[in-house]
Amino acid sequence: MNTQDTANQSAQGMVHTDMTTNENNHPEKAYKQKTAWVYLLNLIFYFIPIWFMRDDVMRVSISLLLLIPFLYGYFWAYKSSQAKAIYPISLMISTAVIASLFTSGGISFFSFAGFFIGFFYSLRTSIISFIAISIGLWTLNYLVGYPAFYFPLYGMLIVFVVGLFGVVEHNNERIRRQQRQSNDEIASLATALERERIARDLHDIMGHNLSSIALKAQLAEKLVEAGNLPLAKEHLSQLAEIARDSLSQIRQTVSDYKHKGLADTLQQLTASLREQSIEVNVNGQLPEMPELYESQLGLMFTELVNNMLKHGTATECWWQFSHQNNTLNVRLSDNSSTQAIVEGNGLKGIAERAQLLKGAFNYQITDGYQFTISLPLSTDKDS
Known part of the structure; x- marks a missing residue:
């Protein structure tokens, strides 16, 4: 089986893979986990060489059974954090090694592992890992004897290319995370400023009026004690007017806040x-x-x-x-x-x-x- 088309097509498919770190509260997480099933369409390039060896029941059966640990590792990595990503990636690479002993479509498994490596780890660590995988591909080619060195050459190409897509997506995710953090900080700052504005408005509206009410009430009390009821009545009337004016201002302010709430x-x-x-x-x-x-x-x-x-x-x-x-x-x-x-x-x-x-x-x-x-x-x- 010529693996050139398999490698090139798998690389094109994996370019659109989108990953996220283990952020349980992120609103995109549920959506991305759903799309994880879509990217498994790349496995069609794992099934193509199996189709051509369909007469070999044992090899076909083993190749199909190996999909079980690979899929487990894939979904495990998809929702894993960087600290624990080594485990599902190791499972996928181990499955890819075993699968490559039976079918050249094992390159497809390596491509998925390469993407996760690029996504979760630094560029230096990723390159070292890609080199180690390349050595493994040449070793497998020697053990199995694939013709014309297609298996290691195109395997190396796809692992490096798809792995670099993982690195790029990791950087994009980091930028998105920083933007979300900045938006949260801006929202917190806006909330603090709004609270300060409300406190200032209430102080400006009620500070002077409440002082006037207290002063008028004390003055009216003294006038009543002195027996000057007409003047006390006048101050009480002014006090009531100040209270009504304060209530009107409070209502207007609250109305403005409500309108700003819908805005x-x-x-x-x-x-x-x-x-x-x-x-x-x-x-x-x-x-x-x-x-x-x-x-x-x-x-x-x-x-x-x-x-x-x-x-x-x-x-x-x-x-x-x-x-x-x-x-x-x-x-x-x-x-x-x-x-x-x-x-x-x-x-x-x-x-x-x-x-x-x-x-x-x-x-x-x-x-x-x-x-x-x-x-x-x-x-x-x-x-």
């Missing part, structure tokens, strides 16, 4: 889309609205974005906000490749929330998906 939700959802390489365009502004509208819209926005990330194939999306005739219109559209929409609990929940607010939720398929939320806004902002 923050939209900002976070937009960041989530951009992290998945989806270009986001936002047109228009959110108007001030009651607390119930804020909370329900936040839940609706979150459901729509989650659906886009889960089921869509969009590379670009658009938020459009318009406010006319006391009605808020929100439109979210994207450029996904479309198929018929099957309403699940998510879309039904959005429609129910819109109906709760006496509004409407609609969707249509054009060059992508388009979702529209229309809500009549009450002028009572405290409702």
Whole structure:
């Protein structure tokens, strides 16, 4: 069996393999473990030489049985940490050595091991490992007697090439991890600044007013004791006016915070889309609205974005906000490749929330998906 095509095709397949370190809380981890099954399509180049020796029942049976320890080592390595990666990699290499005694397709096993070595270890360690594997390939070629040195030559090529892809992916993963850490630090800093702003606002609003209330109350008490009731009544009236003014300012401030809360939700959802390489365009502004509208819209926005990330194939999306005739219109559209929409609990929940607010939720398929939320806004902002 000529292994040149096997080696070249396997190298092309492994170039797309994506790995992650043992970060149990990482949101991409579950997705990447699912795609681990997809990359096993490279094993077709393990089965090709088996097909050509199908008359040799013993060799075929042993070659197929060796898939069991290899697959175990593969999935073990896929979810392993750097400190423990040596064990699944050793299992894969041992399986590759044994498989190569029966079929030239063993090169495919070596290619997987080479990728994991490049991904988990430093460049120096990886190169030393690749050299050791190359020596092993020449030894196997000597023991088995593959013709024209195809087995060691193309085996070395694929291990080095795919291993370097592992090194590149390791660096990409490190960069992504640093970006996530930076985003977390920025979010923590933003939270701290927001708390400081709230404390400063409350101090500015209430500090002077509470001092005035305390002073007026003490003065009124002394006037009552002195028997000057008309003047005491005047100060009590001023005290009540200050209290009403303070309450109005507190309500206005809280209303501003609530509005900023929905804006923050939209900002976070937009960041989530951009992290998945989806270009986001936002047109228009959110108007001030009651607390119930804020909370329900936040839940609706979150459901729509989650659906886009889960089921869509969009590379670009658009938020459009318009406010006319006391009605808020929100439109979210994207450029996904479309198929018929099957309403699940998510879309039904959005429609129910819109109906709760006496509004409407609609969707249509054009060059992508388009979702529209229309809500009549009450002028009572405290409702």
